[in-house]
Amino acid sequence: MSDPAGAGPRVGVLALQGAFAAHARALHRCGARTSEVRTPAGLQGLDALVLPGGESTTMMLGIAREGLAEPLRAFAASGRPVLATCAGLIVLDRERLGVLDLRCARNAFGRQLHSFEEDLELAGLDGGPLHAVFIRAPWVAEHGPAVEVLATVDGHPVAVRQGAVTGVSFHPELTGDDRLHAALVARAAAGTPG
Numbered sequence: 001m002s003d004p005a006g007a008g009p010r011v012g013v014l015a016l017q018g019a020f021a022a023h024a025r026a027l028h029r030c031g032a033r034t035s036e037v038r039t040p041a042g043l044q045g046l047d048a049l050v051l052p053g054g055e056s057t058t059m060m061l062g063i064a065r066e067g068l069a070e071p072l073r074a075f076a077a078s079g080r081p082v083l084a085t086c087a088g089l090i091v092l093d094r095e096r097l098g099v100l101d102l103r104c105a106r107n108a109f110g111r112q113l114h115s116f117e118e119d120l121e122l123a124g125l126d127g128g129p130l131h132a133v134f135i136r137a138p139w140v141a142e143h144g145p146a147v148e149v150l151a152t153v154d155g156h157p158v159a160v161r162q163g164a165v166t167g168v169s170f171h172p173e174l175t176g177d178d179r180l181h182a183a184l185v186a187r188a189a190a191g192t193p194g
């Protein structure tokens, strides 16, 4: 999946399970080189990382099987930018990898359990509302002071930031609006946390 023609920052996409291929396409559109991460060695040399949506229980089983829990924690702690979407956000919560000081409620949108779409204003994102696709999405049920809430639906946080980690409970790789991927690639290229 890597893009040999590109000279941009190297962004890994956790590819144990879930919606990883569409993330790679979005990252390519933003000028990044990408690789699929399935083992701790796959994290080496990356400037940024995407944790895709999918099914968080299955993803956690794969992370345990491959010995990826500690390497993923270390990657986040290094300050390199991370974008976590949907199941990827769940995986980072307190009850799982503990990278983010928050607790997710899974499949939280009872009003439209399977999926719905909404235009969201995200704090810090220029260019107007972002069209967000929610698929059996979580929300953030509770969080500590280090977590900045960027957007809410019905009063529940669905986009957050803690340090260099951005987490969203929707699927930004599905709409063709690549602003969140572009922001990740820009931060990776700048080599600055945040």
Ligand SMILES: NC(=O)CC[C@H](N)C(=O)O
Residues within 6 Å of the ligand: 052, 053, 054, 055, 056, 057, 085, 086, 087, 088, 090, 106, 107, 135, 136, 137, 138
């Ligand atoms: N689109 C998604 O990633 C859904 C997440 C899934 N409902 C879970 O709990 O893991």
